Amino acid sequence: MGRVLITNALIFDGTGGEPRRGELLVEGNRIAPADAQGAPAERVIDAGGRFVMPGMVEGHAHLSFENVCATEDLIKPTPEAQAFTTARGARALIEAGFTSAYGASEAKLRLAVAVRDEVNAGRLPGPRIRAGGLEISVTGSIGDEGREHDPRTGPSTIVDGVEEMRRAVRMHCREGVDNVKIDVSGDPFYPGTPGHTTPMTFDEVRVAAETAHAYGRIINAHTRSVEGSKHCIRAGVDALFHCEYADEELFDMMEEARDRIFVVPTVGLFHQIMAGEAAAHGLSAEVGGYMNIPDLLENSCKTHTELRKRGIRHLIGGDYGFGWSPQGTQARDIEFFIDYYGYSPAEALVCATANGGLAMMDDGSLGTLEAGRLADLIIVDGNPLEDPRVLAGPDNVLFVMKDGAICKNALPRTPQDTAPRATAAASA
Numbered sequence: 001m002g003r004v005l006i007t008n009a010l011i012f013d014g015t016g017g018e019p020r021r022g023e024l025l026v027e028g029n030r031i032a033p034a035d036a037q038g039a040p041a042e043r044v045i046d047a048g049g050r051f052v053m054p055g056m057v058e059g060h061a062h063l064s065f066e067n068v069c070a071t072e073d074l075i076k077p078t079p080e081a082q083a084f085t086t087a088r089g090a091r092a093l094i095e096a097g098f099t100s101a102y103g104a105s106e107a108k109l110r111l112a113v114a115v116r117d118e119v120n121a122g123r124l125p126g127p128r129i130r131a132g133g134l135e136i137s138v139t140g141s142i143g144d145e146g147r148e149h150d151p152r153t154g155p156s157t158i159v160d161g162v163e164e165m166r167r168a169v170r171m172h173c174r175e176g177v178d179n180v181k182i183d184v185s186g187d188p189f190y191p192g193t194p195g196h197t198t199p200m201t202f203d204e205v206r207v208a209a210e211t212a213h214a215y216g217r218i219i220n221a222h223t224r225s226v227e228g229s230k231h232c233i234r235a236g237v238d239a240l241f242h243c244e245y246a247d248e249e250l251f252d253m254m255e256e257a258r259d260r261i262f263v264v265p266t267v268g269l270f271h272q273i274m275a276g277e278a279a280a281h282g283l284s285a286e287v288g289g290y291m292n293i294p295d296l297l298e299n300s301c302k303t304h305t306e307l308r309k310r311g312i313r314h315l316i317g318g319d320y321g322f323g324w325s326p327q328g329t330q331a332r333d334i335e336f337f338i339d340y341y342g343y344s345p346a347e348a349l350v351c352a353t354a355n356g357g358l359a360m361m362d363d364g365s366l367g368t369l370e371a372g373r374l375a376d377l378i379i380v381d382g383n384p385l386e387d388p389r390v391l392a393g394p395d396n397v398l399f400v401m402k403d404g405a406i407c408k409n410a411l412p413r414t415p416q417d418t419a420p421r422a423t424a425a426a427s428a
């Protein structure tokens with residue numbers, strides 16, 4: 001079994017404890033067990049004193065979004081062009097230190113499925129992918145433009161009633177989607193159904209969840225409204241996206257469900273709009289004001305601060321790939337989690353790593369650098385606990401390993417890099 005020894009490292013293992021100085025041995029595709037210390041390594045990587053941490057997880061991936069400014073940008077391009085776009089999205093994520101992508105939805109049904117299969121076969125660079133499909137929405141809600149929808153042209157498929165919902169979810173399962181996504185609440189980008197409304201019925205949500213689970217898939221929901229989020233908890237939805245509006249009853253329901261749900265605030269988009277970063281694309285802070293974004297952002301802060309206190313498993317990422325938010329910059333969310341929700345830097349890094357690993361694989365084998373876990377890790381120039389901004393982009397992520405394989409190595413070469421030697425027990 002191949003062994004890679006990472007020496008001279010400052011190791012943050014993703015459990016939230018203080019980082020330690022030492023070495024880390026990878027054996028095959030796993031972090032080596034403690035009793036393997038001292039075994040010879042075929043390859044030695046000198047981290048040069050740098051920060052080693054688990055690979056990050058994008059918690060609400062739209063791999064096929066690139067420079068998107070309007071819904072038309074998701075509909076107009078050909079499937080052939082969008083397949084390349086999706087492949088570029090996957091590459092941008094792995095180069096920026098995201099070793100996993102937990103899918104939300106894509107511009108067309110099978111884009112993430114196809115790229116996932118190519119990445120898994122080793123023919124394209126990219127993270128572990130739980131592939132999303134289309135948005136599953138209802139008449140008059142997100143993505144319904146009042147014309148016949150061909151689910152293969154995307155980005156939404158419109159259903160009404162439990163039978164159509166069951167059929168749509170089954171079709172997603174047949175086409176190889178891992179993560180089914182339903183649009184339970186409205187959204188500020190669709191004025192007819194703003195974020196606090198709940199166009200989807202409880203029965204539709206329940207049938208979607210039952211059907212996805214019957215096929216062994218995950219069910220995720222776009223939900224900003226109080227009622228929508230309650231539908232999701234009652235129906236057994238696995239991950240709730242956005243969740244700005246809440247009341248006491250919802251907080252209690254979520255706390256009770258905290259060991260089975262994940263919550264992805266996707267706060268980056270609102271931050272970017274209100275900070276003027278999207279202004280050049282027609283989405284200035286003033287336009288954001290007309291769209292009620294300040295109210296959504298204010299409620300996002302209140303709700304997710306409370307959910308943090310109640311031990312809800314938050315994930316970072318989501319809604320990147322717009323004209324102002326290129327793929328691979330998702331780790332900006334770490335800073336937003338600290339500033340808006342009151343997370344400590346170490347806790348925010350846990351959201352970016354360990355929590356995401358659990359969402360990807362519920363057996364606990366992914367997301368930390370504890371002995372025996374899957375070897376997904378990155379080496380960073382700079383200390384994210386002191387300045388999380390060093391993670392926001394590919395430049396400071398010098399080394400990426402996924403499943404024990406080196407996907408990126410931009411570390412300065414040192415003479416001992418490739419020389420085999422015995423490993424020493426990790427020292428303090």
Ligand SMILES: [Zn+2]
Nearest residue numbers: 060104318319
């Ligand atoms: Zn989204």
